[in-house]
Amino acid sequence: MFNRLQTRIFAFFVLVIIAVLALSFWLSYQSNQRLEQQYVANQLEVASLVFESQYDNRNYYLAAFASTAAKDFGLKDIFIDGDNRSFLVALNNHRGRINASLAMAVSADGTVIGQLVASQDDLGQEIVALGSEQHASFRYHIDTEFDQISPFYLLDDKLYQIKFSPLTSGGDSVIGWVGFGFLIGDSLANSLQKLTGLNSGFMLIEQDAISHVGHSGLAIEQHDTQLVTQYIVNDQLDSDYILWKQFLGEVDDKSLHAYMYKSRSDLLASLESQWLQQVAVLLLMLPVSLLLAFWISGTITRPIKQLIGQARFIAKGNYHSNVSVDSSVELQQLASEFTSMQQAIVAREQAIEHQAFHDPLTNLANRNQLHRVCEPWIEAGSSMAICLINIRRMTEVNVTLGHVVGDEVIKEVAKRLCHINPNALACRLSGDEFVLAFKEFEHSTFDRFLAMLQVQIGQHYCYKDISLHLQFTAGVSFSQPGVDIVTLLRQADTALQHAKINKRDYQIYDANIDKNSIERFQLINELKEAIEQNQLVLYYQPKLNLVQQKITHVEALVRWIHPKRGIIPPDTFIPIAEKTMQMDALTRWVITEAMAQYHRWQAKGVNMSIAVNISAENLKDELFCHWVIETLAQHSVPVSAMTLEITEDAVVSDPELAIKQLTLLRNNGLTLSIDDYGTGYSSLAQLKQLPVDELKIDKSFVQKLLHTEADQIIVQSTLQLAHNLGLKVVAEGIEDNETLQWLTERHCEMGQGFYLSRPLPELPFNDWLSQSEFN
Structure with missing residues (x-):
C-alpha cells in the first residue's frame, strides 16, 4: 500500500508538517505550470504522431493491397x-x-x-x-x-x-x-479519439460552405464548429482549448482538414484536481510540508517524462525495447501497458507481413513471396525452374459440390505439393493455380519429376464419401540470362496455355509457342480493323443439285487477306471473333457481301442461291434476325436466294431461344440448314422441333463412304430420317464420282466437296462455273 501515490503523498505530508508554506507553495505552483505546458505539448505531439501513423498505415495498406490485387x-x-x-x-x-x-x-x-x-x-x-x-x-x-x-x-x-x-x-x-x-467518417474519428483522448473529426470547406465528414462521439456542437472553423480558416487560436489541425488535400474543389480539440480545463482536469488538493493540504500544513511536496512533484513528473521520452522512441518504430519506470504502482502499470501495446503492434505487423506474403487458405507462399525469394536467386546467377500448375475442373467442383469442397481440394493439393520436393518453393497464385520454384534444378530430370508429380497429385482424394480424381496441367520455364521472375512466370503461363490447347499434361516453354501466342494476341487486336477496312473476302464452294445435275447453290466461306500475313483461314480467326464479341460484326459483313455477290451474278445471268454460316452468338442476339430480314428487303434480295446454316451446338447451347429465333427466320421465308449434322449433340426429339429445311451430313461420314459400312448405314439412316421429316439433305465431303453416284441413287438432294470444286474467290469461281459440266 505504501507504493500507492495517494498513500505516499499523505505519509510525506504527515512527516513534513512543519515545512515552510510560502516557499513550498511557490515551488509547487511553478512545477504544476510547467507540467501543464509539457502535458499539453506532449498531447498535441502524440495526436500528430497518432494521426500520421493511422493515415500513413491506411495509405500503405491500400496501395500494397491494390498492387497485389492488380x-x-x-x-x-x-x-x-x-x-x-x-x-x-x-x-x-x-x-x-x-x-x-x-x-x-x-x-x-x-x-x-x-x-x-x-x-x-x-x-x-x-x-x-x-x-x-x-x-x-x-x-x-x-x-x-x-x-x-x-x-x-x-x-x-x-x-x-x-x-x-x-x-x-x-x-x-x-x-x-x-x-x-x-x-x-465517424468510425475513424472515434478510433483517433480512443488513441489520443481528443475530440476528433474531418471537415470539408468550400468558401463559406462547411460540411463535417465525420466526428467522434456525439454530433459536434455549433460552438465547437465555429471554434474549429475559425482555427482552420483564420488560424485563430482560443486559449481555452487545445487545438490541432492538418490539411489533407483538395477533394472536388473542397479543402479537406483533420482536426482534434478539447477543452483545456477538461484536458488538465486531473492535473488541476491534484493541484487543488496540494494547495488545500499546503494551506493546512506547516511550511516544511511544502518543501516535501515540491520533492514529491519532482518524483511524479520524472517518470512521466521518462514515459514521454520512451513513447517518442516507440513512435519512431523502435518496438523491441521494454518500457519501465522506478515509481508508483500506477506508473509501473502504465509502463507495463506501454510494453504490451508495442508487443501488440509488433504482433500485428508480423501478421500483416504474413498475410502479404502467404495465401490465407493454404498458408503457402503467394506471388509476393515468390518474387521475394526468387529475385535473389536470379541476381546471384543461379539456374532455376518455374513450374506453373493448373488444377483441372476446379470450376466444376465449386459449382457442383460447393466452394467448401473446392477449398478442401485446394488445401489437399497444397499439402501434396509440399511433400513432393522439400527443396522447392510451393506457392499458390490464384484460385486453381500453383507454382513450384526450383533452384539449381537440372533440365534433364524435369520430365521424370513431372511424371512423379502427376502420380502424386493424381491420387484419389476422398472428402465426406466423395471421391475425386485430381488432375493438372503444367507449364514449365527455365531461367536464362537477363530474364526476370515476371518473364519466367509469363513464359510458364504461355507454356501452360499451349498445353491446355493441345490437351497435354504439361509443356516446357519454347520460344516458338510464345511467338504463336503473340501472333494470336496481335490478331485479336487487328480483327476489328480487318472487318472495318474490308480485308475480308468471300470464297464460294458449289453445291450440286443431284436431281437436276446442275450447280444451283454455293456456300460462302470467309477468308482474311492480311496485309502482312497473307490469307488467314477461318479456323484461326473465327474462334477469336467468338471470344472477343466480334462475331456479330463478322457475320453481318459476310451476309451483306453475299447479297452484293447475288446481284453481281444476277447481272451476268447467273441465278445462284447463297448459303451463309451463322453462329450461336448470332442467335443469342434477338436483334440479329430482324436485321437479316430488313437487310434482305433493303438490298432487294429474295429470301429464297439466301440459306442460313447453323451447327447443332449453336442450338444445343440455348434450345428455347434458338428455336424462337429460327422460327422467326423460317416464318419470313428463309431457308434454314443444320450444318455438320451427326457431329453434335442434338437429339431426334430436338431435331423434330427445329424449324429447318435441310440437313448437311458432315464430311467425316461421306469421305470414306464406299469403304466403311458403318458410314453407309449412318448416311442411309440420315437420308431416310430427313425425308420422313420432310427435310432435304446436303452431303459434304464428296471426293470421287462413285460417292456422288451412290448418293444420287439414294435420292440425296445436294452434294458438295472437292470432287466438284474447292472454295474459290469470285472470279476463279465464275471461270470454273462457265467451264463446268454441271452449268
Whole structure:
C-alpha cells in the first residue's frame, strides 16, 4: 500500500508538517505550470504522431493491397473476358480481404466497370451494393499518372481514402486500374479519439460552405464548429482549448482538414484536481510540508517524462525495447501497458507481413513471396525452374459440390505439393493455380519429376464419401540470362496455355509457342480493323443439285487477306471473333457481301442461291434476325436466294431461344440448314422441333463412304430420317464420282466437296462455273 501515490503523498505530508508554506507553495505552483505546458505539448505531439501513423498505415495498406490485387491473374482474365458479373464477384472477394469500404475498377477507356460500396445496416451486418458511378465515365483524367490522383474520393456524400494500381497485360500494357478505399467518417474519428483522448473529426470547406465528414462521439456542437472553423480558416487560436489541425488535400474543389480539440480545463482536469488538493493540504500544513511536496512533484513528473521520452522512441518504430519506470504502482502499470501495446503492434505487423506474403487458405507462399525469394536467386546467377500448375475442373467442383469442397481440394493439393520436393518453393497464385520454384534444378530430370508429380497429385482424394480424381496441367520455364521472375512466370503461363490447347499434361516453354501466342494476341487486336477496312473476302464452294445435275447453290466461306500475313483461314480467326464479341460484326459483313455477290451474278445471268454460316452468338442476339430480314428487303434480295446454316451446338447451347429465333427466320421465308449434322449433340426429339429445311451430313461420314459400312448405314439412316421429316439433305465431303453416284441413287438432294470444286474467290469461281459440266 505504501507504493500507492495517494498513500505516499499523505505519509510525506504527515512527516513534513512543519515545512515552510510560502516557499513550498511557490515551488509547487511553478512545477504544476510547467507540467501543464509539457502535458499539453506532449498531447498535441502524440495526436500528430497518432494521426500520421493511422493515415500513413491506411495509405500503405491500400496501395500494397491494390498492387497485389492488380497482379492477380484470375482477376485480369475475368477483366479481359468481359464477364462483368464474375469480375464484380472477384473484385468483392478482394475487397472483403481487407474489409475495404470501396472497391473500384476502371477500364483503359475511362469507364467505371466495377464499383462496390460496402455499408452496414441497422443490425451491423455488412451490405455490398453497386456504386452510383457503375458504367459511368471516371471523373479523373486517365493517363500514365493515374496513380498520382488525389488519395481521396467523394462518392454519394461519403469520403473515401483510396489507392489505385494498374492492371497490366502482355508486359507493361495497361488495360485498366483497380482501387480500394477505406471510409473516412465517424468510425475513424472515434478510433483517433480512443488513441489520443481528443475530440476528433474531418471537415470539408468550400468558401463559406462547411460540411463535417465525420466526428467522434456525439454530433459536434455549433460552438465547437465555429471554434474549429475559425482555427482552420483564420488560424485563430482560443486559449481555452487545445487545438490541432492538418490539411489533407483538395477533394472536388473542397479543402479537406483533420482536426482534434478539447477543452483545456477538461484536458488538465486531473492535473488541476491534484493541484487543488496540494494547495488545500499546503494551506493546512506547516511550511516544511511544502518543501516535501515540491520533492514529491519532482518524483511524479520524472517518470512521466521518462514515459514521454520512451513513447517518442516507440513512435519512431523502435518496438523491441521494454518500457519501465522506478515509481508508483500506477506508473509501473502504465509502463507495463506501454510494453504490451508495442508487443501488440509488433504482433500485428508480423501478421500483416504474413498475410502479404502467404495465401490465407493454404498458408503457402503467394506471388509476393515468390518474387521475394526468387529475385535473389536470379541476381546471384543461379539456374532455376518455374513450374506453373493448373488444377483441372476446379470450376466444376465449386459449382457442383460447393466452394467448401473446392477449398478442401485446394488445401489437399497444397499439402501434396509440399511433400513432393522439400527443396522447392510451393506457392499458390490464384484460385486453381500453383507454382513450384526450383533452384539449381537440372533440365534433364524435369520430365521424370513431372511424371512423379502427376502420380502424386493424381491420387484419389476422398472428402465426406466423395471421391475425386485430381488432375493438372503444367507449364514449365527455365531461367536464362537477363530474364526476370515476371518473364519466367509469363513464359510458364504461355507454356501452360499451349498445353491446355493441345490437351497435354504439361509443356516446357519454347520460344516458338510464345511467338504463336503473340501472333494470336496481335490478331485479336487487328480483327476489328480487318472487318472495318474490308480485308475480308468471300470464297464460294458449289453445291450440286443431284436431281437436276446442275450447280444451283454455293456456300460462302470467309477468308482474311492480311496485309502482312497473307490469307488467314477461318479456323484461326473465327474462334477469336467468338471470344472477343466480334462475331456479330463478322457475320453481318459476310451476309451483306453475299447479297452484293447475288446481284453481281444476277447481272451476268447467273441465278445462284447463297448459303451463309451463322453462329450461336448470332442467335443469342434477338436483334440479329430482324436485321437479316430488313437487310434482305433493303438490298432487294429474295429470301429464297439466301440459306442460313447453323451447327447443332449453336442450338444445343440455348434450345428455347434458338428455336424462337429460327422460327422467326423460317416464318419470313428463309431457308434454314443444320450444318455438320451427326457431329453434335442434338437429339431426334430436338431435331423434330427445329424449324429447318435441310440437313448437311458432315464430311467425316461421306469421305470414306464406299469403304466403311458403318458410314453407309449412318448416311442411309440420315437420308431416310430427313425425308420422313420432310427435310432435304446436303452431303459434304464428296471426293470421287462413285460417292456422288451412290448418293444420287439414294435420292440425296445436294452434294458438295472437292470432287466438284474447292472454295474459290469470285472470279476463279465464275471461270470454273462457265467451264463446268454441271452449268
